[in-house]
Amino acid sequence: MAEIPADRLQTLAEFGPNLHYNHGMTIDPSLQIDKEVDTHCCFCGQQCGIKLKVADNQVVGFEPRYDFPFNKGLLCPKGVKRYLQGGHPDRLTTALQKNTAAPGGFSQINYDQAIQEVAEKIKHIQNQYGPESVGVLSGASLTTEKAYLMGKFARLGLQTPYIDYNGRLCMVSAAAANKKAFGIDRAANPWDDIIGTDVVWISGANIAECAPITTNYVWQAREHGAKIIVVDPRITPIARTADLYLPIKPGRDIALFNGVLNMMIQWGWIDEGFIKGYTVGFDELAESVSEWTLEKTARVTGIAEKKIAQAAEIWGTAKTSFLLHARGIEHHTHGVQNCLGAINIVLASGRIGRENCGYATITGQANGQGGREHGQKCDQLPGARDISNPEHRAHVAKVWGVEPDEIPGPGVDCYEMMRKIHSGEIKALLTLCFNPKVSLPDNSYVGAALDKLDFMCSIDFFLSETAQHADIVLPGSLQEEDEGIITQIEGRVIKINKAVDPPGEAKQDWKIIQDLARLLGRDKGFTFENPGEILDELRDASKGGVADYAGVTYEKIDKQGGVFWPCYDEDHPGTPRLFEKGSWNPVANGAGPFYFPDGKARFVVAPYSAPAEDIDDEYDIILTSGRVVSQFLSGTQTRRIGPLVDQYPEPCIEMHPRLAEKLNIKDNDWATVQTRRGSVTLRAQVVQTIRPDTIFVPYHWAGKRSINQCTVQAQDPISKIPEFKVCACRVVKSLEPNYIKEEQSLLQGAVR
Amino acid sequence: MIADDQEFFIDPNRCIGCQACVQACSECDTHKGQAMIHLEYVDRSSSPQTAPVICMHCDTPTCAEVCPADAIKKTPDGVVQSARKERCVSCDNCGLACPFGVPKVKVEIELMMKCDMCYDRTAFGKKPMCASVCPSQALFFGTREEINELRPRSQAVNEFQFGQQIINTKVNMMIPKEDDDSLIMVGVADPMSVDDMMMDGLFED
DSSP, rough: OOOSSOHHHHHHHHOOOOBBBBOOOGTTTTOOOOEEEEESSSSSSOEEEEEEEEETTTEEEEOOOOOTTTTTTOHHHHHHHHGGGOOOTTTOOOOEETTSSSGGGGEEEHHHHHHHHHHHHHHHHHHHHOOOGEEEEEEEOHHHHHHHHHHHHIIIIIIIHHHHGGGGTTTTHHHHHHHHSSSSOOSSSSSGGTTSEEEEESSSSOHHHHHHHHHHHHHHHHHOOOOOEEESSSHHHHHOOOOOEEEETTTTTHHHHHHHHHHHHHOOOOOHHHHHHHOOOOOHHHHHTTTTOHHHHHHHOOBOOOHHHHHHHHHTTTTEEEEEHHHHHHHHHTHHHHHHHHHHHHHHHHSBBTTTTEEEEOOBBBBTTTTGGGSTTTTEEEEEETOHHHHHHHHHHHHHSSOGSOOOOOOOOHHHHHHHHHSSOOOEEESOOOHHHHHSHHHHHHHHHHHHHHHEEEESSSOOOOOOSSSSEEEEOGGGOOOOEEETSSSSSEEEEEOOOOOOOOOOOOHHHHHHHTTTOOOOOOOOHHHHHHHHHHHHTTTTSSOOOOOOOOOHHHHTTTTEEEOSSSSOOOOSSSOTTTOOOOTTHHHSSSSSSSSSEOOOOOOOOOOOOOOOSSSOOOEEEEOOHHHHHHTGGGBBHHHHHHHSSOOEEOOOOHHHHTTTTTTTTTEEEEOOSSSEEEEEEEEESTTTEEEEEEEOOOOGGOOGGTSSOOTTTTTTTOOOOOOOEEEEOOOOOOHHHHHHHHHHHHOO | OTTTEEEEEEEGOOOOOOHHHHHHTOOOOGGGTOOOEEEEEEEEETOOOOEEEEOOOOOHHHHHTOTOOOOOBOOOTSSSSOOTTTTTTOHHHHHHHTTTTOOEGGGGGTEEEEOOOHHHHTTTOOHHHHHHHHHSEEEEEEHHHHHHHHTEEEEEEEEEETTTTEEEEEEEEEEEEEOOOOOOOOOTSSSSHHHHHBBBTTOOO
């Protein structure tokens, strides 16, 4: 049974998070550097270029990489301090086996013995319960080669349909909306198109903290006269100096977009020529938004009428524009609808597919884009192909050298997999690059699911909170210990270069997966010698699909500073801007610029509905969650980097002074957030920069500090993205919680 | 020597408070682990506004003028250095006198340390760490031609008046051009409020 083997504090003491400060050049600036490796940051979807300094097979420092075109040397604090993962005391350098008698609950074992044990357990469980009793959870911080291999391994190596990935928590609703409207899921423009545009509309995107380098693009647009519109429940740093700030009530974005579109139609601020020539479905959409008067829009969104009207006018009358959105509108039970609403006001304006006219969702994870294109998503095969489509299956089966019916059908999303673990359908789990114990909503349910597993194996570089449930932990690789491609925020494919070898018995993840395939007796198709060979197969597998990487090579990436997909063959330079008039794509085949047989974009009616759990008398405050600039996702890496922890040591509850006064809570007081799932006690941060009906808590922390103890399981019916951005809570003043004192006694006061 | 055409420009209007500059400053070889840049919230309770402060490198540095031990030196290319270890008496006169509040005495090592514009980088043709990484480019290092092209709505100033004292600095501050009427000036005392933008009466008790 995959229960945590030791007391939480013991595991903390043994495996961290320990805070790493002094390392490499921090200790000795005169350290002899063996090499500087041109590569990219390991964290967010912007994939900033960075040089890593290497001494004695350890990353010991960094240097800005001024020549990479996207960021030209710029880095956020996470990029600056990422090198402190090098030589980290928590780094797993051997395999671990659960052992309740061992300190922290795990003892080291030989890698070969460990992987043999994993293979035996999987075989045993599959023999007893069938191949579908094993599930795989993987992640979008993996290189595309690894993500591709994970999809292939689940389907052929394990013969299970049950694989899904942490991109499910990221932007799948935007992806689904993009496919519905454009027939393709990718940022439509390179970021250079932001500079020179008339209006930048930013909905639900805390750019300054979650995509900091994009800030310079937005400010540069403003230098050249752009108006900036920011829609967010909080005055974020990017909202502070916006020309127009709309403090939307969480979960009401579609109402705003529909109201703006209605006003655009009424005032004639639409591009009729574009609508007629390049789209279908406008009349039905126009009819559907006619009910969204300013008065109704204001009532639902909580934004003043005149501000909505101003936004509609600024947007409606612009000659060029760029709309950006992120998780703020995507993390909803109507996330797809929200994104369709955003796309509808872009398409109605006709401002897409040309210079300074653009639209994009801001990718969250490193490979949020590439990681959702090549088959680790439960319903998908490489090249953004559909696992239920017979032609798509036939193409991939041919590349894989199997019969189409050897490829299992669609699986289920990662949260549904948790439910299947609870119901006993899934008995064993393999995880890589996913920390659902922290990152999934209502995570007590997730922990209870993991406890029920007959067998669990995690591949990890640090012992994440999820890996603590594993029977066997295999030591995987950090980003700088492997090479491969990643598709960043703009749709630009970039190359991660290997700086160091994995330490000790740690191995590149793709090697571990292939070792496992071999021991399962399924090594056919899992004998790649290096990531380049995986890429070659991926190129074939994606060829002819919408996400066509056929012409993407390491050499071309190096020569061009990246390659924007689709890239059809070795002579093709790639496609920086989608939907240009007269452009060709394999779906439309010359009929038009969008990825449908008629070449036209789709207006899709996006009706408003309230969040799954709205506030009521009992739970009367909206809880929303998100990120801070110095931490990343579930914090497995960033909670171990001392200077980043110091910058924002522990999560706070952001609340407006008016709400705080009503609750008798003062700044820095302890307060407890309670929902129908659970509660969390943290310090209050009383600020005027948030709606008075809403509280905000960042989600990077584990255990008693995790706000995902409180968030709701509710998911979008189309994309299955969870509703992290709205649920109902109540807040009460509290005393210092016990966990603080416990940790202080054992861990010298460091916050983990 | 720092190349004549390479200058430092600060534009607090752009600052997003991310602390990339602080984290990068602490990576400088001459003061490893210690950040010399100051980044502070102006008033976090009312606004996320932050202000980055580096040494302005005055032509006539007040810190050096008031130093009783003559410990603070300026390079020929105008960079005011941290106090010299062998001379500094850690009296904090510099810290008290600096009109920009830059020098800080590190009590544990009895030494005043401050921003030296990454002299170990800039003297060798590299950009300072903070301006290299600053994601909002509130901190910019480059030529006047570059800044003029990148910031058509702003002008660089390097003359500041404090009471009777007029100070000229090597570092420039970007301010809006006087003829730019498209800007709405919002003072610190009058921060943006969610109330202004919300529907009237929604949150009245």
